[in-house]
Amino acid sequence: MDITSILFYVFSAILLFCGLRVITAKNPVHAALYLVLAFVTASCLWMMLGAEFLALTLILVYVGAVMVLFLFVVMMLDVDVESLRNGFWKNLPLALLLGLVASAEMILVILQNPQITAVANADPETTLSNSNVLGWVLYTQYSYPVELASLVLLLGLVVAVALTLRKSDKAAKYQNISKQVSVDSKTRFTMVKMDAEIEQQGEKQ
Amino acid sequence: MTYPNLFPVLPEIFMALMTIIILLVDAFSAKKSVITVLTLLTLIGCFVLQIHVSSPSTQLTFNDMFILDSLATGTKLFTYILSFVAVIYVRRYIIDKEINPGEFYAILLFAILGMMVMISADNMIVLYVGLELLSLALYGLIALQRDNVKATESAMKFFILGALASGILLYGISFIYGATGGNLQLELIVRSMLASQEQGISPLLTFGLAFVVAGLVFKLGLVPFHMWIPDVYEGSPLAVTTMIGSLTKIAAVVFMIRFLVGGLVLLSMYWTIMLLVLAMLSLFFGNIIAIAQTNIKRMLGYSTISHMGFVALGFIVVSVDGITSTLFYVITYSITALATFGILTALSKDGFECESIDDLKGLSSSHPVYAFLLMLTMFSMAGIPPLVGFYAKFKILAALVNTGLTWVAVFAVIMSLIGAFYYIRVVKAMYFDEKVKDIQVANICVGTKVLLVLNTLMLLVIGIFPSYLIDYCQKFIG
Numbered sequence: 001m002d003i004t005s006i007l008f009y010v011f012s013a014i015l016l017f018c019g020l021r022v023i024t025a026k027n028p029v030h031a032a033l034y035l036v037l038a039f040v041t042a043s044c045l046w047m048m049l050g051a052e053f054l055a056l057t058l059i060l061v062y063v064g065a066v067m068v069l070f071l072f073v074v075m076m077l078d079v080d081v082e083s084l085r086n087g088f089w090k091n092l093p094l095a096l097l098l099g100l101v102a103s104a105e106m107i108l109v110i111l112q113n114p115q116i117t118a119v120a121n122a123d124p125e126t127t128l129s130n131s132n133v134l135g136w137v138l139y140t141q142y143s144y145p146v147e148l149a150s151l152v153l154l155l156g157l158v159v160a161v162a163l164t165l166r167k168s169d170k171a172a173k174y175q176n177i178s179k180q181v182s183v184d185s186k187t188r189f190t191m192v193k194m195d196a197e198i199e200q201q202g203e204k205q
Numbered sequence: 206m207t208y209p210n211l212f213p214v215l216p217e218i219f220m221a222l223m224t225i226i227i228l229l230v231d232a233f234s235a236k237k238s239v240i241t242v243l244t245l246l247t248l249i250g251c252f253v254l255q256i257h258v259s260s261p262s263t264q265l266t267f268n269d270m271f272i273l274d275s276l277a278t279g280t281k282l283f284t285y286i287l288s289f290v291a292v293i294y295v296r297r298y299i300i301d302k303e304i305n306p307g308e309f310y311a312i313l314l315f316a317i318l319g320m321m322v323m324i325s326a327d328n329m330i331v332l333y334v335g336l337e338l339l340s341l342a343l344y345g346l347i348a349l350q351r352d353n354v355k356a357t358e359s360a361m362k363f364f365i366l367g368a369l370a371s372g373i374l375l376y377g378i379s380f381i382y383g384a385t386g387g388n389l390q391l392e393l394i395v396r397s398m399l400a401s402q403e404q405g406i407s408p409l410l411t412f413g414l415a416f417v418v419a420g421l422v423f424k425l426g427l428v429p430f431h432m433w434i435p436d437v438y439e440g441s442p443l444a445v446t447t448m449i450g451s452l453t454k455i456a457a458v459v460f461m462i463r464f465l466v467g468g469l470v471l472l473s474m475y476w477t478i479m480l481l482v483l484a485m486l487s488l489f490f491g492n493i494i495a496i497a498q499t500n501i502k503r504m505l506g507y508s509t510i511s512h513m514g515f516v517a518l519g520f521i522v523v524s525v526d527g528i529t530s531t532l533f534y535v536i537t538y539s540i541t542a543l544a545t546f547g548i549l550t551a552l553s554k555d556g557f558e559c560e561s562i563d564d565l566k567g568l569s570s571s572h573p574v575y576a577f578l579l580m581l582t583m584f585s586m587a588g589i590p591p592l593v594g595f596y597a598k599f600k601i602l603a604a605l606v607n608t609g610l611t612w613v614a615v616f617a618v619i620m621s622l623i624g625a626f627y628y629i630r631v632v633k634a635m636y637f638d639e640k641v642k643d644i645q646v647a648n649i650c651v652g653t654k655v656l657l658v659l660n661t662l663m664l665l666v667i668g669i670f671p672s673y674l675i676d677y678c679q680k681f682i683g
Contacts, residue, residue, distance in 0.1 A: 112408045143209065144267035148322060148334045151221060152341060155315045158228065159345030162308040166351070 053131040213264040213273040223247040231307020244310040272327035276681040294547040295444035316342035320456035347441040359440025374420025380413025391468035428486040438506035447546035487514030492624040530600035554647040567640025587628035593668035
């Protein structure tokens with residue numbers, strides 16, 4: 001067994017263990033941290049396949065951005081984990097049975113077909129780097145789905161704003177910049193003429 | 206470096222641009238009525254552009270990822286017309302419910318754009334991206350009423366189950382990609398399967414197919430992937446139920462035609478069996494459970510499940526005849542559902558939603574016209590001649606009998622008979638029961654009323670003269 005296969009089995013074992021812990025860990029913060037570890041090991045596997053760009057993007061985007069945000073949410077919202085686990089044991093037998101049947105079927109089908117040929121190898125002639133080739137393909141051959149994906153992102157943005165921004169919300173405070181800029185001394189101060197007040201000694205005590 | 210031919214994509218580009226313009230107008234203009242007009246103009250513009258770019262021959266562009274054939278042109282035109290009518294129906298409702306029209310219509314146009322992309326996709330990646338564009342927009346539309354607990358709950362359910370189904374679909378696609386030598390192009394998949402046909406069909410392909418079918422029928426809502434439909438129909442505001450219940454079905458069926466009949470036709474012996482089982486389950490559970498419903502939106506949800514069962518039966522007959530009747534069925538069903546939800550929307554006013562079947566009691570004495578229209582749609586859904594629902598069911602049954610699946614046709618007929626019970630119960634509540642609640646009609650304009658009447662009368666007209674629409678559908682396929 002060469003070093004690559006040893007590494008593959010080590011990383012795969014860690015990945016599977018982490019995946020299991022994500023759903024079994026009692027503490028949601030621990031679960032999120034196991035998910036981070038799962039992402040890192042998955043990116044190591046991709047690195048071994050020669051997909052450096054994807055491996056690094058996985059760490060940057062998922063570990064760096066998504067999971068950090070997720071951890072913030074988990075820590076800020078005091079989620080009552082015990083109530084989420086209600087009915088876990090009640091539903092477990094059926095879920096376990098269905099899961100086992102489905103996975104047994106999948107394993108049987110895969111075992112029938114041992115010769116799985118590798119597809120879509122990168123062009124061995126190319127001297128370009130991984131990210132270079134990916135960019136080239138994305139903006140030529142796959143330009144249409146990339147454009148559409150940008151629309152999906154725009155839609156996500158619009159929906160997120162529509163769901164959270166409420167002008168009518170009393171608690172919300174808004175700045176009207178043109179009003180702020182156009183203030184002068186007259187709108188800010190009003191001079192009130194009034195007589196000087198004389199404090200009366202008797203009342204003060 | 207050659208640039209892609211943008212001519213066939215013009216309607217999509219126009220739609221995307223107008224969506225962004227509507228967002229900007231909403232941000233900077235105080236007049237909200239402009240947005241409705243802009244939305245309607247967008248749909249008209251797309252319609253005109255679509256006719257302008259259509260040609261008798263098939264047009265491909267963007268490295269063959271985009272296809273504009275007669276199927277795409279025809280179903281897109283129907284989508285524009287139905288969307289146009291739906292926008293007019295829900296216009297008043299949006300104002301009543303104080304939903305911001307800018308956001309609502311912009312997200313709605315995104316959803317329609319998603320349908321357009323799905324309809325003319327020739328590549329699995331594009332099909333998937335179009336599906337996500339549509340689904341994300343729908344989740345957003347349902348959740349737009351943030352303070353409505355039911356709406357947010359159903360949006361959440363729809364979102365989580367939809368994400369799961371998308372994952373399953375993608376998993377299946379990845380296996381098909383692997384088993385066909387790295388192809389996502391539907392035509393190339395067929396070719397690669399034909400080339401390796403002598404060695405038999407790879408188990409990996411059938412493995413992927415099972416996941417793909419599961420993902421697809423979730424979007425269509427067949428049993429046992431139907432659990433979201435009644436909840437979403439009931440939970441979302443009527444305006445959104447109108448959109449989900451009518452517009453999305455055509456795109457979903459075209460999606461299935463492209464994916465299963467177009468891409469995986471050589472595996473048809475596998476997926477016809479899967480669809481047969483799912484369709485029979487849907488017909489059974491959809492019709493039986495609908496009987497127990499007291500909420501009319503929920504009842505229509507279960508009725509959708511049984512109707513989609515019929516649509517799936519049409520797929521089992523893998524022939525021009527079968528697919529034509531499927532298309533005919535889904536188009537006429539969309540028209541019927543649009544009229545039904547349009548009437549219910551018209552009967553909702555000032556925060557009151559016409560939801561319970563009890564609310565409809567005695568409708569014939571207070572609003573005879575609406576009662577009559579609703580009766581026509583119910584009879585059409587139940588499949589009573591001379592309305593179009595009868596003919597659509599008849600076409601599918603005839604196609605089944607012609608291929609020797611008579612027992613399936615008999616089963617479907619028995620299930621529709623059971624289904625007729627709950628449609629006719631609504632009619633009974635309207636015509637023979639004492640009034641329990643005063644229903645006020647929303648102050649919709651005359652144009653909307655005329656449109657409602659025309660829409661419902663279409664059911665009668667197509668029912669009596671179906672051959673025009675059938676010839677039209679046949680042209681899509683041929």
